[in-house]
Structures are given as structure tokens and as C-alpha cells.
Amino acid sequence: MKPLKVALLGCGVVGSQVIRLLHEQRDDLAARVGAPLELAGVAVRRLGRKRDVEVDPGLLTTDAESLVTRDDVDIVVEVIGGIEPARSLITAALNRGKSVVTANKALLAEDGASLYEAARSGSGDLYFEASVAGAIPLLRPLRESLAGDRVNRVLGIVNGTTNYILDKMDSTGASFTDALEEAQTLGYAEADPTADVEGFDAAAKAAILAGLAFHSRVTADQVHREGITEITATDVASAKAMGYVIKLLAICARSDDGRSIGVRVHPAMIPRSHPLAGVREAYNAVFVEAESAGQLMFYGKGAGGAPTASAVLGDLVAVGRNRLAGARGPEESTYASLRVHPMGETVTRCHVALDVADKPGVLARVAELFAKHDVSIQTVRQEGHGDDAQLVIVTHRASDAALSATMEGLRELDIVRAIASVMRVEGDE
Amino acid sequence: MKPLKVALLGCGVVGSQVIRLLHEQRDDLAARVGAPLELAGVAVRRLGRKRDVEVDPGLLTTDAESLVTRDDVDIVVEVIGGIEPARSLITAALNRGKSVVTANKALLAEDGASLYEAARSGSGDLYFEASVAGAIPLLRPLRESLAGDRVNRVLGIVNGTTNYILDKMDSTGASFTDALEEAQTLGYAEADPTADVEGFDAAAKAAILAGLAFHSRVTADQVHREGITEITATDVASAKAMGYVIKLLAICARSDDGRSIGVRVHPAMIPRSHPLAGVREAYNAVFVEAESAGQLMFYGKGAGGAPTASAVLGDLVAVGRNRLAGARGPEESTYASLRVHPMGETVTRCHVALDVADKPGVLARVAELFAKHDVSIQTVRQEGHGDDAQLVIVTHRASDAALSATMEGLRELDIVRAIASVMRVEGDE
Structure with a gap:
């Protein structure tokens, strides 16, 4: 069976593990894909550097641009990270019809749409399981399961x-x-x-x-x-x-x-x-x-060379199978086009500790302020006495805007000496 | 866009949820698949029965055989369970080139190979995420990620x-x-x-x-x-x-x-x-x-109508996308052909509580018996006195055969009145 040729961009912590596993699991990968996965080249910044894995020196190159567009390359794996040159290299590869496997969260989060578009126009795949939570299968379950x-x-x-x-x-x-x-x-x-x-x-x-x-x-x-x-x-x-x-x-x-x-x-x-x-x-x-x-x-x-490489190789197998079958994996799905609302509209609960004056009526005035901003209090606890008096309040769910306004108001109350800590509360109620 | 036609076998706890969700999530499913999923028919045992979901009576049929081979049906969802008639129906559908989504663990575990073979010969898909652990994405991560x-x-x-x-x-x-x-x-x-x-x-x-x-x-x-x-x-x-x-x-x-x-x-x-x-x-x-x-x-x-239906619908979307793309999902992968060894060869740890005579030398004789069978003891604790004396032993890893032989030997020891409990220990060491 004709091998699928893989170009690797980057030979650091993750890249060196990808090379090791491509070698060690050679037979298993070939059986699972339906054809051997063969390293076509490895783009690095400097040729002489000592590496964590043995690489055929003939495969190393500093000319990533030429590597990703080489006619014999089927799949490009990008593990250099950062926006450039990663974006240009991935885009060039996708435009030439290569499939791309990347771990590059920063680039996907900044400009995923244009990468998807390049994948679509070149009819290649764009897979990126390794970009979030390392070895944990999370993106495929979200995208497919x-x-x-x-x-x-x-x-x-x-x-x-x-x-x-x-x-x-x-x-x-x-x-x-x-x-x-x-x-x-x-x-x-x-x-x-x-x-x-x-x-x-x-x-x-x-x-x-x-x-x-x-x-x-x-x-x-x-x-x-x-x-x-x-x-x-x-x-x-x-x-x-x-x-x-x-x-x-x-x-x-x-x-x-x-x-x-x-x-x-x-x-x-x-x-x-x-x-x-x-x-x-x-x-x-x-x-x-x-x-x-x-x-x-x-x-x-969620991180580390081998776990991240596991996710990269899983994607490599999927992309390889797709190429042999003349098929493509899931494309970008943005049909819902939901608005991303600003933080002020987000509804959360809040824990706040206030250093207060220890005198009658303090709790009433604090409670009144919360009520004024429509923030309902779930629990309140008074701790310490005199100069150490502290009110610890946990709110019910309220908009972040209302919670912020409440904090502003508390800062202006003469009976509040300081807001000792404010933190959102998640995971119950 | 021409809809994909879905035949549903079974309208019980899971089937009725599948119908509800096909209806409620109609637009989302169409956007995600690339074409609407349309119910072509629902095979049930009795027509008149009261159901958990409203179904167009025109869709109900007791003739499952005809439904699964109908020319207009693209995908068959099987949620009746058991070996027959599920096996015959799924096989008939796959032989006709339909894709099948099933939750039938018993059938897959008894005869998965012949179902895969039918899927291959008909060029359809066989998906079964719902067969194990309900809504938890587990099979797709194992098969793909x-x-x-x-x-x-x-x-x-x-x-x-x-x-x-x-x-x-x-x-x-x-x-x-x-x-x-x-x-x-x-x-x-x-x-x-x-x-x-x-x-x-x-x-x-x-x-x-x-x-x-x-x-x-x-x-x-x-x-x-x-x-x-x-x-x-x-x-x-x-x-x-x-x-x-x-x-x-x-x-x-x-x-x-x-x-x-x-x-x-x-x-x-x-x-x-x-x-x-x-x-x-x-x-x-x-x-x-x-x-x-x-x-x-x-x-x-891991179970329940809605969670299992979630897994079924996830598979339906995948299978639907594949059909539109003229592609197929992963096939059976059994290239490794590893031998399944008998329980005796399995290596485990064991916890055993023995009712023993409370006299000197008991522990020595028990320990000697474990040693004779090459089972190494990790901890031993003596509890109670006189007639209540109990030895509680946790072993290191040993073959199940050696552990069984040790238990046999203990039963024959005169100082052991009874084996109060034996249980394997997992998850540490």
C-alpha cells in the first residue's frame, strides 16, 4: 500500500514524541489507517540542535514553506504554536489540498474561520483535538458524539x-x-x-x-x-x-x-x-x-509531550483514513450564529468578604445596598469583633453587571472599611 | 435539500425519546447533517398501545421486515434489543445498503462480526455508541480519538x-x-x-x-x-x-x-x-x-431514555453526514487478533477474610500456604479473639489460578474454620 506522507512542523516537546510514536507504532498505525504513515520531513528552526528523539538528518529542514507545499506531502502536522509562521504555513498547506493536524489553540481561537475556509477550498481536513485538554478526547465528542x-x-x-x-x-x-x-x-x-x-x-x-x-x-x-x-x-x-x-x-x-x-x-x-x-x-x-x-x-x-502526541496521532489516523476513502471529516459548523454577550449579562453567584465597622445597623445597610441592585443574598455570616469584624456574603444568581454595581456601592459605604475579597461561585445551587 | 429517511425499530423508553428529539431538534439536526432527518416509519409490536410520545399513526407498522428494506429508507435505528428479530432486521437493512444505528449490546457482543460484514458488503455504516454507557461518549473516543x-x-x-x-x-x-x-x-x-x-x-x-x-x-x-x-x-x-x-x-x-x-x-x-x-x-x-x-x-x-437517545442521535448525525458525503465511518478493526486468555491467567490482587482458630502458629501455617502457591501477601491483620478470631489478608498481584488454588488449600486447612469473604482488589498498588 502506498504510504501517506506526513510533514511535521516543529520538533520540540510534542513534535519529538510524534516522531517517536510514528516510529514505534508504525505497524499498528498502518493497520488502523489502511496505509503506512511515513515522515516526509521535519521543519525546525535550527538544524544542529540536540533533540529528544533520533531523527534521520536527511529529513530535517529549515525551509518549512517548501516542505508544506511539496507535492508528495499528504498531511501536515503543526506543533510549533503561535500565530506566525504557523498561520501562513497551515494556510499554504490547506490551499494545496493537504490535510492539517494542529495543536495550535492560539491560532484557532484567533482565526479558526480562515483556516476552515482554506480547508474547504482545498478539500482537505482540519483536525485539532490536541489544541484543547491534551490527551482528553473532548473536541471529537463535542463535534460528533x-x-x-x-x-x-x-x-x-x-x-x-x-x-x-x-x-x-x-x-x-x-x-x-x-x-x-x-x-x-x-x-x-x-x-x-x-x-x-x-x-x-x-x-x-x-x-x-x-x-x-x-x-x-x-x-x-x-x-x-x-x-x-x-x-x-x-x-x-x-x-x-x-x-x-x-x-x-x-x-x-x-x-x-x-x-x-x-x-x-x-x-x-x-x-x-x-x-x-x-x-x-x-x-x-x-x-x-x-x-x-x-x-x-x-x-x-491536559498537557505534556506524550499525551498531546496521543491526540495528534489520533487525528492523524482519522485524517489518513479520510484521505484513503476520498472523504472529509466534519467542517466548521457555525449555523447557529449565537451572539457572544458581554460579561455584564452573564449570570453568576458571588462570594464577598467585607471588613466592616462593628456597630449596630451595619448588616441592614449592607443588605439594603444589595437589594437596591436586585442582588439576592443566599447566606451571610458575621465573623470577628471590633476592628476585625467581617461580613461574609454569598449571593444568589445575578447578572455580573448588577454584582459589579453592588461592589461599587459597597466601596462607597462609610461602614465598609474594605472589600477583603470578591470571587464568583460556581458549581452548585 | 432532499431529506434522509429514518426507519425506527422500537418505540419504548429509548425509541419514544428518539422520536421526540427528531421532532424538537429538527432544524438543528438538519443544519448539522446537511439535510433534514425525516421519520419514514416506526416498527412496533402492537399498534394500539399508549406511547410516551405522539406519533403520526400513519408511520406505525407491525411489519418491520418491509420497513427496513423499503427503497426510500436511508438509515435504520434499532432500539428493540435482544438477538432476534433484531439481528435479521439489521442484517437485512445493511445488505440493502442502509446504514444502521443500534443500541443493542447483546447482539453486538454475540455476533458483531457478522453485522460488520453485512455493513461492509452493503457499503453502509454500523454505529453503536448507545450500546455502552448510554450518553457517555466512549466508543467514538476509543475507535477514533x-x-x-x-x-x-x-x-x-x-x-x-x-x-x-x-x-x-x-x-x-x-x-x-x-x-x-x-x-x-x-x-x-x-x-x-x-x-x-x-x-x-x-x-x-x-x-x-x-x-x-x-x-x-x-x-x-x-x-x-x-x-x-x-x-x-x-x-x-x-x-x-x-x-x-x-x-x-x-x-x-x-x-x-x-x-x-x-x-x-x-x-x-x-x-x-x-x-x-x-x-x-x-x-x-x-x-x-x-x-x-x-x-x-x-x-x-449510562442509561435512561433521553441519555441513550442522545447517543443514538449523535450517531444519526454522523451516519447522515457520511451518506451525504458518500463516505463511510470506521469499519471493524480486528487486525491485532489478540488471544482472549482464560480467567486463570488474569493477574489480580485479592482480599480474603478467614475465620480461624485462635492459637499460636495459625498465621505461620496460613502464610506458608500462600507462599506454596507463590502468592505474596501485602498486608495481614488479625481481628477479634477466641471464636471470633479473623485473619484479613490482602495479597500482591498473582494469577487468578494461583489465588484459586490458595483458596482451595485454605479450605482444607484444619485451623481455618471458614473463608468469610473473598474479593478481588482493583485500582491501586
């Missing part, structure tokens, strides 16, 4: 670095800075951790998930994004005291009237009894709520 | 009825009989609960999972099967005392040398810290361990 259902919410932990940091803060009481340093030492966080800790990585994944779940076009800049850099050991401890744990969540949800969707990434308190609360270290887990299926959960390793 | 990986183990709770019963026994201390009765009252167990409580249902699912995971042909009669009818409140309590919980598990595992697979369904003790231990009531959850992906978990509702 749940294609007959109505998804209402996707809620999950999709960034391993921040989950590792928050888990350490929760289990050891460490500060954000110390936990980040430990994550960097262990290789869970990069030297420049911005993309992870500021939520950019999770926001790109949220955009991809929302697009697939709601059959609408969603880009990263439509995702409300807050990172975890301002979470203090005190926030973590006070969540713990209340039976909650803080996680960085990606949440894509249909509005109550079903006509729009909210897509957001921010830290939130969830009850310790919630299954996501038990997701430790750098693991990922995603809840999907669909009308007929009910609640589904997917759990596993 | 993990197609580039090497699966080593699938371990899960795939029968909601028995999980409900064991969960009740664990949380309330109820006997098996009382918990079963409660499950029947609530509709979680059928009047004749044999298929569930004796493990037949889980065994069929295990055969399907093993076939997909290991690219080999596995039938239900090759699955080692033990039910839960002999589990006592005492077993449950003593597991609890040790920090374990008893679950009915389906386990498909590659042997240590990789050359054969073991497929089994039996109750087992798992540590309370294991994620499967937290699966309550009638929920299902499945762990998949793959070489590169690591541990993955899938969790959700």
Missing part, C-alpha cells in the same frame, strides 16, 4: 499550570509566588508564565470549546478573561474554611433565554464536593451539560 | 442498576435483597433483574469495549462473569472498615507480555480514594489507560 444533542454548558479546568499552582496553594497554604516558583522548578510553568497565569491559554481553549458546543463563531477576544495572579493565600484559606476550593475555570454557557452565549475564564470558588474540586496537580477535567445526555465529565492529562 | 495510541486497560462501572444497588448497600448498610427491591421500586432495576445483577449486561459491554480497545474480536462468551447477588452486607461493611468500596467492574486488560487480553466482569474492592469510588447511584464511569495519553476518565449517565 453530541451532534444530536443541545449543549447548554461547558465548564472545566483546561490549564494544567494554573491548576497545579492553585492546588499547591490549597494543599500547603503557599502564596501565589511560591507556588508559581515550585511549578516553574518542576517544569509545570514556563519561565514567562504570562500565557498561563493570566488566563490567555485557557481563554483560547474556551473560545474553541464554545464554537464547537454552540455551533457559532467565537474568537479569543470575545472571551472575558481574568487570571490568578491576584489570588492570595488568604483567599484560598477563606474558601477552604467555607468548604470551597478555588479553581481557574473556563465556562461557556447558553443564556437563560437561549439566544446568546457567555464565554469566560476566571478563578471561581466551587464546593469541595464538586467533582472538579478533586482535580489535582496539572490534570484537566471538563464538564459538559447537554439537554438529553445530562452531565458528562472528561478527565485526564 | 485513541486510534493513534496503545490502550492497555479499560476499567469501569458500566451497569447503572448494580451500581445503584451497591451504592445503597454501602451508604445505608442494606442487604442485597432490600437494595434490589428499592432499585426496582424506583425503576432502576427490572422486574427480572437477572441481566443486570448477574453481570450479563456488563459482560456484553465489556466484550464491545475490549474489541474496540484492542483491535481484536471479543464475544460475550469469552468474558469471565460474576454478578453481585452473593455480596452481603457484611462484605460491604468489612470493605468499608478497610477504606474500600465494592463496585461491579468491567475490566479489559492487556497481559503483562502484551500478547493476550483478559476481559472480565466481577465485583471488586477499590480504595475509597479512587475516582471510581465516588461514582454514586446509577451513574457510569470508565477509566481508559493508554500508553501515551495516560489515564483518562469518562463519566455520565
Whole structure:
């Protein structure tokens, strides 16, 4: 059987695992695809560099442009990341009728539509399971298994670095800075951790998930994004005291009237009894709520060379089968064109701790302010005395705009000395 | 766009939900498939019966044979269950080039190969996501997402009825009989609960999972099967005392040398810290361990009309897209042809509680017997005194044959009054 030729862009942590597995699982892959998968070339930045895997030097090239358009190449695997040159290379390959497998969440979340369009015009496939939640089969289930259902919410932990940091803060009481340093030492966080800790990585994944779940076009800049850099050991401890744990969540949800969707990434308190609360270290887990299926959960390793390569190879097999059959996988599905609403319209619950003056009538004035903004209080607890007096309030569901206005109002109340902490609450009620 | 015509076999719990959703999600389904899905007919046993859903009486027929071979029918959905007439009807449909979506685990586990063959000869699709774990996307991830990986183990709770019963026994201390009765009252167990409580249902699912995971042909009669009818409140309590919980598990595992697979369904003790231990009531959850992906978990509702219908509709969309594209989904993949080894070759750990005479040298003689059969002991605990003396032993991994021989030997030891309980241990070490 004539082999399918694979061009690989990038030979780093993921790329080197892809090469290893293409070699080690050669016979299995050939049997599953129906033809051998053969490496046609590997585009790298520098030729001389030491690599994690043995590569035939004759396959290495710094000329990625020529590689992706070579006539004998059937499939291009892109694992270099970032917007350029990835976008130009993928587009060139798709325009020439190649199929593309990519792990590039940033590019998909910024400009997925134009990639889909190039795939359609060239009649190739665009697969990207590895772009979200690493080895966890999540995009194919959303795109295909749940294609007959109505998804209402996707809620999950999709960034391993921040989950590792928050888990350490929760289990050891460490500060954000110390936990980040430990994550960097262990290789869970990069030297420049911005993309992870500021939520950019999770926001790109949220955009991809929302697009697939709601059959609408969603880009990263439509995702409300807050990172975890301002979470203090005190926030973590006070969540713990209340039976909650803080996680960085990606949440894509249909509005109550079903006509729009909210897509957001921010830290939130969830009850310790919630299954996501038990997701430790750098693991990922995603809840999907669909009308007929009910609640589904997917759990596993969200990053790392081998897990990500597993997802890439799964896509390679699918794309290879499609090429042999002269078929194509699912295309972009954006027929629903739901509006992405701004954060103010998103409905959430909120936990707020207020340092207050310890005198009669404080609770009444605070409660009045919440009522004025139509925010209903679920529980309120008074802690400490005198200068240490604190009111801890958890609200019922309210629009983020109303909650923000309430916080503004609290800041102006003379009896409120400071807002010690504010955090959204998810996963119950 | 010309509609795709769907013939539905069966209008019970699942069938009526399929009809409802085809109607309610009509526009979404049409957009996702690329053409409307239109009900061509519904085969039922009796015409006059009251149903859970409104059906155009003109669509109802008792003549399933004619319906499945009608020229205008594109896709047949089979939700009647059982071997016949399901097998003949599905085969007739596939031979005529129709695609088939089925939830029939018993038939697939008995004779999947001949159905695949009929699908191949007729060039139609055979999809069956709903046959295992209801709404949980599990078969598509195994068949497609993990197609580039090497699966080593699938371990899960795939029968909601028995999980409900064991969960009740664990949380309330109820006997098996009382918990079963409660499950029947609530509709979680059928009047004749044999298929569930004796493990037949889980065994069929295990055969399907093993076939997909290991690219080999596995039938239900090759699955080692033990039910839960002999589990006592005492077993449950003593597991609890040790920090374990008893679950009915389906386990498909590659042997240590990789050359054969073991497929089994039996109750087992798992540590309370294991994620499967937290699966309550009638929920299902499945762990998949793959070489590169690591541990993955899938969790959700494993049964019920709407969840099962969600899986059926997901398959309907996939099959519909394939027909419009003139393509076919994945075929049977049995190239690995791994041998299914007998239970004796399976390696497990074991928990055994022995009523023993309380005199010096008892432990030495018991330990000697284990050593004679090459079974290594991990922990041993002596409980009670005099007539109540009990030895509780947990072994390291050993072949089931060696463990059985050890139990035989223990029965013959004069110092052992009785084997109070024996159960396999999974999920740690």
C-alpha cells in the first residue's frame, strides 16, 4: 500500500514524541489507517540542535514553506504554536489540498474561520483535538458524539499550570509566588508564565470549546478573561474554611433565554464536593451539560509531550483514513450564529468578604445596598469583633453587571472599611 | 435539500425519546447533517398501545421486515434489543445498503462480526455508541480519538442498576435483597433483574469495549462473569472498615507480555480514594489507560431514555453526514487478533477474610500456604479473639489460578474454620 506522507512542523516537546510514536507504532498505525504513515520531513528552526528523539538528518529542514507545499506531502502536522509562521504555513498547506493536524489553540481561537475556509477550498481536513485538554478526547465528542444533542454548558479546568499552582496553594497554604516558583522548578510553568497565569491559554481553549458546543463563531477576544495572579493565600484559606476550593475555570454557557452565549475564564470558588474540586496537580477535567445526555465529565492529562502526541496521532489516523476513502471529516459548523454577550449579562453567584465597622445597623445597610441592585443574598455570616469584624456574603444568581454595581456601592459605604475579597461561585445551587 | 429517511425499530423508553428529539431538534439536526432527518416509519409490536410520545399513526407498522428494506429508507435505528428479530432486521437493512444505528449490546457482543460484514458488503455504516454507557461518549473516543495510541486497560462501572444497588448497600448498610427491591421500586432495576445483577449486561459491554480497545474480536462468551447477588452486607461493611468500596467492574486488560487480553466482569474492592469510588447511584464511569495519553476518565449517565437517545442521535448525525458525503465511518478493526486468555491467567490482587482458630502458629501455617502457591501477601491483620478470631489478608498481584488454588488449600486447612469473604482488589498498588 502506498504510504501517506506526513510533514511535521516543529520538533520540540510534542513534535519529538510524534516522531517517536510514528516510529514505534508504525505497524499498528498502518493497520488502523489502511496505509503506512511515513515522515516526509521535519521543519525546525535550527538544524544542529540536540533533540529528544533520533531523527534521520536527511529529513530535517529549515525551509518549512517548501516542505508544506511539496507535492508528495499528504498531511501536515503543526506543533510549533503561535500565530506566525504557523498561520501562513497551515494556510499554504490547506490551499494545496493537504490535510492539517494542529495543536495550535492560539491560532484557532484567533482565526479558526480562515483556516476552515482554506480547508474547504482545498478539500482537505482540519483536525485539532490536541489544541484543547491534551490527551482528553473532548473536541471529537463535542463535534460528533453530541451532534444530536443541545449543549447548554461547558465548564472545566483546561490549564494544567494554573491548576497545579492553585492546588499547591490549597494543599500547603503557599502564596501565589511560591507556588508559581515550585511549578516553574518542576517544569509545570514556563519561565514567562504570562500565557498561563493570566488566563490567555485557557481563554483560547474556551473560545474553541464554545464554537464547537454552540455551533457559532467565537474568537479569543470575545472571551472575558481574568487570571490568578491576584489570588492570595488568604483567599484560598477563606474558601477552604467555607468548604470551597478555588479553581481557574473556563465556562461557556447558553443564556437563560437561549439566544446568546457567555464565554469566560476566571478563578471561581466551587464546593469541595464538586467533582472538579478533586482535580489535582496539572490534570484537566471538563464538564459538559447537554439537554438529553445530562452531565458528562472528561478527565485526564491536559498537557505534556506524550499525551498531546496521543491526540495528534489520533487525528492523524482519522485524517489518513479520510484521505484513503476520498472523504472529509466534519467542517466548521457555525449555523447557529449565537451572539457572544458581554460579561455584564452573564449570570453568576458571588462570594464577598467585607471588613466592616462593628456597630449596630451595619448588616441592614449592607443588605439594603444589595437589594437596591436586585442582588439576592443566599447566606451571610458575621465573623470577628471590633476592628476585625467581617461580613461574609454569598449571593444568589445575578447578572455580573448588577454584582459589579453592588461592589461599587459597597466601596462607597462609610461602614465598609474594605472589600477583603470578591470571587464568583460556581458549581452548585 | 432532499431529506434522509429514518426507519425506527422500537418505540419504548429509548425509541419514544428518539422520536421526540427528531421532532424538537429538527432544524438543528438538519443544519448539522446537511439535510433534514425525516421519520419514514416506526416498527412496533402492537399498534394500539399508549406511547410516551405522539406519533403520526400513519408511520406505525407491525411489519418491520418491509420497513427496513423499503427503497426510500436511508438509515435504520434499532432500539428493540435482544438477538432476534433484531439481528435479521439489521442484517437485512445493511445488505440493502442502509446504514444502521443500534443500541443493542447483546447482539453486538454475540455476533458483531457478522453485522460488520453485512455493513461492509452493503457499503453502509454500523454505529453503536448507545450500546455502552448510554450518553457517555466512549466508543467514538476509543475507535477514533485513541486510534493513534496503545490502550492497555479499560476499567469501569458500566451497569447503572448494580451500581445503584451497591451504592445503597454501602451508604445505608442494606442487604442485597432490600437494595434490589428499592432499585426496582424506583425503576432502576427490572422486574427480572437477572441481566443486570448477574453481570450479563456488563459482560456484553465489556466484550464491545475490549474489541474496540484492542483491535481484536471479543464475544460475550469469552468474558469471565460474576454478578453481585452473593455480596452481603457484611462484605460491604468489612470493605468499608478497610477504606474500600465494592463496585461491579468491567475490566479489559492487556497481559503483562502484551500478547493476550483478559476481559472480565466481577465485583471488586477499590480504595475509597479512587475516582471510581465516588461514582454514586446509577451513574457510569470508565477509566481508559493508554500508553501515551495516560489515564483518562469518562463519566455520565449510562442509561435512561433521553441519555441513550442522545447517543443514538449523535450517531444519526454522523451516519447522515457520511451518506451525504458518500463516505463511510470506521469499519471493524480486528487486525491485532489478540488471544482472549482464560480467567486463570488474569493477574489480580485479592482480599480474603478467614475465620480461624485462635492459637499460636495459625498465621505461620496460613502464610506458608500462600507462599506454596507463590502468592505474596501485602498486608495481614488479625481481628477479634477466641471464636471470633479473623485473619484479613490482602495479597500482591498473582494469577487468578494461583489465588484459586490458595483458596482451595485454605479450605482444607484444619485451623481455618471458614473463608468469610473473598474479593478481588482493583485500582491501586
